[in-house]
Amino acid sequence: MNESDARTALSQRLAELNRLDALSAEDRAPVTLQQDSVGRLSRMDAMQQQAMAQAEERRREAERARIRAAFARLDEGEWGWCVRCGEKITEGRLRNDPSVAACLSCASGEN
Template sequence: MCRCCWCVDVALDLDLFREKLLLLKQMLLAREEMSKEGRAPVTLEQDSVGRLSRIDAMQVQAMALAQQRRRESERAAIDAALRRIEEGEFGYCITCGEEIAEARLFNLPSVASCIECARQK
């Protein structure tokens, strides 16, 4: 490994982004664990729950499932960013190959596109 100042700074930055991504993934997994109850199937027993209560329960379940899909998408983006770090491609747009602004990466480390390519989508 090269010992010049630039290479050391880049390695430290990648470590920072790796740690941030792993923390985000850990937080997602914790939220997923907490929301398991909301995704449970709604029982439709006529005797135990009124019609409006069942509708409310079904809406809560639908929202919990939608949140779960978002978390799965976020987790996939985080895993992809971690792979890009390992492969030496982190920080470069997957569409045009240009560098992604460091401020953009810091705010959303799982981002895979530069701002220009993201605007075009």
């Protein structure tokens, strides 16, 4: 994967994350207390749904941070090189996730 392909893939993933945020905005909204129309179990289900949507939003934000860091490495000419040991990250690993910052050895704790 070359740098141009990486930029394209990263941009597409950011767009997908934004789309998913828009779709789940209602699920993350505060759960209102309406005892007259919603029973206690229904409200508990709604609160659980909200908590899961908020957790997913946090995961998407963490992925956005990794993508922003990958763009920074691309801009600095450091993309594709392990941030820990400085070795080249394998093509397959970058193709699978162009936002990875470490080689497999460092990511697995071997280095």
